[in-house]
Amino acid sequence: MRFDFPVIGVGNLSVGGTGKSPHVEYLISLLQYYFKVATLSRGYGRTSHGYLEADANSTALQIGDEPFQFKKKFPDTLVTVCEDRVLAVPKILQEHPEAEVLLLDDAFQHRSIRAGLSVLLTEYSNRFTQDEVLPVGWLREARSNYHRADIIIVTKCPHNISLEERAKIVEEIKPFRYQKVYFSAVQYAALYSFYDAQQKFELNKETDVLLVCGIAKPDGLKNYLKQKAKNLYVRSYRDHHRFESIDLEAIQETFNNLGTGNKIMVTTEKDAARLEQFRAWFYENKIPVFIQPIAIEFLFDDKEKFNADIFAYVQHYKNKVQPEG
DSSP: OOOOOEEEEEEEBBBBOOOHHHHHHHHHHHHTTSEEEEEEOOOTSSSSSSEEEEOOOOHHHHOOHHHHHHHHHHHHHHHHHOOOOHHHHHHHHHHHHOOOOEEETTTOOOOTTTOOEEEEEEEEEEEEOOOOOTTTTSBBSSSGGGGGOEEEESSSSTTTTOOOHHHHHHHHHOOOTEEEEEEEEEEEEEEEESSSSSSSEEOOTTOEEEEEOOOSSSSHHHHHHHHHHHHHEEEOOTTTHHHHHHHHHHHHHHHTTTTSEEEEEEEEEHHHHGGGGGGHHHHHHTTTTEEEOOOESSTTTTTHHHHHHHHHHHHHHHHHOOOOO
């Protein structure tokens, strides 16, 4: 099913860890001041079913951690979840005629809805060109299906990647004539408090850190915090882990046993969404919790080129509905 409406799909060939959430957030940030943006996710791990629209009272349990994160960061964006995209997309367009562009989250395998612009993400250290289909590797489907993408982004690149390596990777991907290849890197901003987002914290070598996270591939974050902190301790859980009371007890015991007064707990924005229900508990137990925001930046001065590609696609549909004269 395809719509005469701007639909941008963001996804990957692998099972996770490509940095999908920060790339969707980048697109929301890019488009939100020019167009009315809507997002549609499955809402992985949520306790609810069917079509739901997020509001200020939605929880990560109800809608999933990533949609919760989108709504919290971009309250004016229409954030929806539904397992059935064929049902959800027409519902969004019918009930929200003000919507001007729809972002499909984790959409590469969902071929029942054909995005007008398909963005495929592949991780620098585990590119689809070097991977195999499950269970041998981490691919959900054959490598050859990359042909369905319009834009391919090699994510989580080192900031100092050379032009020579860039050319080598592009040659390895072998993009079709209609495909463009971009490279992005992770950008870590200052920590902010779990209790007050306005309170920032610059990590330093005098501070011990307990990292609590349940994300697919935390190695990049671990390495970053290791460089910044005095010592790094980690309690790692599976991706999308649903925290329970027994986890809190283990976290508290680990934190208390760090043996230093200058210590903080750090978690990701996705994990903070799932820890939100325990905010009062962390506060009462006097655990200073800080959140590590993760964004992306385009390398090789390609930001403006990528932005132009996105705007050109969306504007194509806007021009079609503009009244003449």
